[in-house]
Amino acid sequence: MKKPIELTVNDELMQVEVEPQTTLLELIRDGLHLTGTKEGCGMGDCGTCIVLVDGKPVNSCLMLAADARGRSVTTIEGLAKGAELHPLQQSFIDQGAVQCGFCSPAMILSAKALLDEDPHPTEETIKRALSGVLCRCGSYKKIIAAVQAASPKES
Amino acid sequence: METWIGRSVPRLDGREKVTGQAVYTVDVELPNMLHAAVLRSTRPHARIVDLDVSGAQSVPGVKAVVTGRDFPYTHGGMIKDQPFIAFDRVRYVGEVVAAVAAETEAIAQEAAARIRVRYEDLAAVFDPKEALAADAPILHEGMADYPHSPLYENIPGTNVCTIRTFTKGDVQTGFAEADAVYDDEFYIHAVAHTPMETHAAVAQHSPADGGYTVWSSSDGPHRRSKELAEALGLPVNKVRVLSTYSGGGFGGKGTLVAEATVVALAAFTGGRPVKMIFSREEELSAAQTRHAAYLRIKTGVKKDGTLVARSADLIWDKGAYASKGPDVTYRGAMTIFGPYRIPNLEVRSRLVYTNKQIAGAYRGYGVTQVTWACEAQMDMIAQRLGIDPVALRLKNCYVENDTFINGQVMKAVGLTETLQRAAREIGWGTPKAAASGPLRRGRGIATTLKGTATPTESQCVIIAAMDGSVTLLTSAVEVGAGQHTALAQIAAETIGVDPTTINVPNSDTFNTPYQFGTTSSRVTFHDGNAVRRAGERIRKRILEIAGEILQTDPGRLSMVNGRISEEGVGERAGIKEVFSQKFPRGGMIVEHGSYCPAGSELLKADPGMPQGLSSAFWMFATHAAEVEVDVETGIVKVLKVAAAHDVGRVVNPQLCEQQIEGSVVMGISNTLMEEFKLDRGRVLNNTLADYKLATMMDLPEIVAIMVEAGHPEGPYGAKGAGEPAVAPTAPAIAGAIFDAIGVRITDLPITPEKIRAALKKAPC
Structure with missing residues (x-):
């Protein structure tokens, strides 16, 4: 039976209805149509x-979607500010860290969590x-370079 | 001096991919779309005695349940031996027995689980050597009747799917003249392609005209269209294949896989589209694999290391259906002689059906397998003769204008330089780090050559629109290697515009012209040539229009980055201004380009020799590895790989590095980590927790070296990269292990258990 939950996705507060067994991935891809998040x-x-x-x-x-209640979810679609890419997104392009691109959203988000900390x-x-x-595709070397290049410069 | 060739232009698809906007096949959503699930065989070889689908049909939300009897067609690009859905018989664990289309994937899965099958088991065979025995169970009794090209000779009444032979000179005389003859057998295992995007497809049937539309990340949309059309008795203009971005293929998306199932289902859904996405378990157990192979080679050699004769007997493990195996193993068999001048040659190559998951094309297309045997034996010969492994290779390897085994004169041969530079980078001949505790250091080197599918066709269309913006229509698929970017650079260079302004949409067989496929490292060379030809025509017309608008002789005009200049005058106008004046009420100019090397002097073979062995261009690669072996645990850690590739003129260095670095990672993963665990043909390790891939933690230092032997017929001298890249990694690692601990592994994968077992026999 579907239950309503409230959560924030890419800075937007939203109410959605989810089945108890719905995963966060299913909510993101099938419910919210944010297909930048991939299932491998x-x-x-x-x-x-x-x-x-x-x-x-x-x-x-x-993760169950219901467990995201009251929490803030960021997907790859939430990283750029309008036309301006997040520094990690730009760096992945510049350093050649993208090939088929299927893992790129997860790599970029993992890197963001790292650099934020x-x-x-x-x-x-x-x-x-x-x-x-x-x-x-084995892009590991260039992905590391992209994360390093996106690291904020010491002032 | 070129403006755009040789520059690391950022890939055109980069922005879409880093923002999550890129659409892959798994992302395709259509109105009224249904979702598929299949019931797969649990038996390696059985007759289907009874198939009861009523339980599935009664599940609410189910729209179609289809069996082989409902859709009795077979497909196969080389040999038509594979039913879309099993027809009264299954030949491997994982074969599709019935398919369901329903409102949701969960409903389809539940319904598939309610299908009841009664099997009558047949004797099964899992090893290709056993499958050659006179009393072996036969998989395809009707083999002789399967439509197939005469190139692929089979032996009816046996499991030999194809047999190919080649002879040159006289090996017996060669062996008699040799100072030593070495006879060794090697084994290379099957591995999974494991694209991060599993196989997926969407199909829609048009009840009105009987045609199909298929969305797919296959690497050859026009060939898939042809295969479907031939299988179903339709003209190709009724089978439309639309390409999405591909989340990795590596050869595994080069035949009808998910496509076959969704097409069968779509025929029964009254026009509603059907989508199928393989689960990871299905991807690892019911997609396709690399061909495993037993490779026996016998080589005669003079004391000074000169190779004089080689014979080879190759047995390839086909799995249940042909797929691209006949061609993969032909390419492999004809490369068993390596990149070496050997006067006397003989090979017999047999591709043998077994009751296992289907083997298909895998990065390297047979060459990875034979390079393992060829290069491991080269090391063993060097060791036995007391010759340095690099020196032995340099002594025998092809140089410019040498002839390939069929007599083709080889052009743009940068092999020697790849050997020298890889050896130098790894520190060949310099002292290694001393042993430390249980750790031993070693270095190894291996080299390879690979041809490309020849002769094959590529066509393209280039449009300059009413505002002067350029669109390139190509059916080359952006599989991740940067094909669209490289082609845009060639177009930009030829036309005189900025490549980042060129639009290269994903292909559609109804709207983008034929090209053979994004396979065999052929796109930069073949499609690049087609683009260059179309680009030259477009440029000529743009300058004619500019001459008309600017009222000057077009012969005095030139264009760089969209700016048109007149000789002796300087810059006159931009392409946009000129086109706006030419087409005030809209319009465009369209030009076509095509390239196929058929008939080229470059392919000429010796009289009586098969010209089909000639290659439009040859790629060469050498990998040198340094490893650390722990003699207590048997664990091998790859510390560094120097990978030198002769790719011809480099169009985009960054994209080329991606291919080389990525292939080293894949090669390490294939060699040291990946192995199917099977029980009577059933894959036991069908998750990524149990089927291990290299992670970022396994990354060694990789030095990508690009050697540029410019090709006389390549676009701006380019050849290709990507396919030969995995091949030399395994033998380089094996050589390094031998150098470290004196243990020679001849069967892949190289596991700690094998190292420890070998060390027990011969402790270092």
């Missing part, structure tokens, strides 16, 4: 469905933070 396995193994919940990366296939991570820290997302 549905079991929490590949990381392509990662979104930010209250700023932390979460495999949205493993640790603006100047080491290479090892970046690897650990992003290793939950698989990229079969």
Whole structure:
């Protein structure tokens, strides 16, 4: 039976109705039609469905939509400010960190969560933070470079 | 000096991909769309005695349940041996037995689970060597009747799907003249393509005209259209294939997979579209794999390392249906001699049906498999003769104007430079780090060559619209390698506009012209040539229009980045101003370009030799690896890979680096981590938790080196990149392990268990 919940998605407060078994991923893709979030396995193994919940990366296939009640969800569609890309999005383009692009939203959001917490991570820290997302194109080297290049400059 | 060739222009699809706007097949939504689920065979080989779909039909929300009897067609681009849906017989665990279309995916899944099947098991065979035995169970008794090209000779009454042979010189004489003859057998395992976007497709049938529209991330939309049309007895102008972005393919999306199921269902839904997305379990157990192979090679060699003869006997594991196997294994078989001058050659290659998941095209197209055997044996020969592995390769490898095995004179051969630069980068011949505790360091090197599908056709259309903006219509699919960006750069260079202003929409077989496929690393060369030809025509017409508007001789005009200049005068106008004046009430100019190397002098073979072995261009690659082996655990850590690729003139260095770096990661993953665990043909490790892929934690230092042997017929000298890239990684790692601990692994994958077992036999 559907139940109403209130949550914030990409800074917009919304009320939606969800079944108890609906995952956050299903709500995002099928309910809200935000298809930038991808499903790669549905079991929490590949990381392509990662979104930010209250700023932390979460495999949205493993979280129930009902558990997002009252929380703030950020998907890839919520990163750019109008026509202006988020520095990580721009950096992924500039550094050639995108190939097929299917993992790019999850990589970028994982990197955002990392940089928000640790603006100047080491290479090892970046690897650990992003290793939950698989990229079969094997863009790992350039993704690390993109995160490093998007790291805010020390003033 | 070119403006746009050789520059790392940011990929045209970058912005869509980083903002989540890029539409993949899994994202396609249509009005009234239904969702599919299938019931898959649980038996490796069985007759379907009874199939009761009434339970599925009675589930509310179910719109169609389709079996092989309802849709009795077969498909196959090379051999028509594969039913859209199993017809009274299953030949592997995972084969589609029945399909359901329903209002939601959950309803379709529930309905599929209510279908009842009674099987009568048949004897099954899982190993291609066993499948060659005289008393082996036969998978395809009716093989002789399957429509197939005469190129693919089969042996009716056996499991031999195709057999190919090649002979040159006399190997027996060669072996007799050799100082030593080495006879070794190697095994290479099957691996999964594992694109992050699983197989998916949407199909819609038009009851009015009997045609189909299919949305797919297949790498060859026109060939899929042709295969569907041939299978269903329709003209190709009734089978429209629309490409979306592809979330990775690596060869696995080069045949009808999900497409076959949704087309069968769509025939029964009264015009409602049907969508199917493979679950990850289906992707790992019922999509396609790389062909596993037993590779026996016998090589005769002089004391100084000169190769004089090689014979090879190759047995490839086909799985249940042909897919692209006949061609994959032909390409592989004809590359078993490596990039080396060997006067006496003989090969027999047999592709053998087994009751397993279907093997198909996989990055490298057979060349990855044979490179494993060829290069591992080169190392073993070097070791046995006491010759340096790099020196042995340099002594025998192809150089400019050498002839391929059929006599084709090879042009743009940068192989030597790839060997030298990869060796230098890895520190070949310099002291290694000393052993530390249980850790041992070693270095290895391997090289390869790969041809491209030849002769094949590519066409394109270029439009300059009423405001002077340019659109390139191509059926080359943006599979992630940057095809659209590279083609836009070639168009921009030729026409004289900025590539980032060129529009390259995803393809549609009703609206974008034929091209053979985004396969075989062929797009930059073939489609690039077509684009260059169309671009030259467009440029000529733009300058004619400019001459008319500016009232001057077009021969005095030139254009760079959309700005038109007159000789001796300077800049006169922009393309936009000129076109606005030419087309005040709208209009456009349209030009076509095509390229196919058929008939080119460059493909000429020796008399009596098959010209089909000639390649429009040859790619060469050398990988050198440094590894660290833990002799206590057997764990291998790859520390560094220097990957030198001769790709011809580089169109976009950043895109080229992506191919090289990515392939090293894939190669490491294939070699050290990936392996199917099977129980009577059933995949036991069908999740990404159990089928391991390389993660960011496994990334070594990668140095991508681009060698540019410009090709005389390539667009601006370009050849190709991507396909040969995985091949040398496995043998380079195996060589490095031998260098570290004196253990030679000859069967892939290389696991800690195998290393430890080998060390027990011969402790280092």
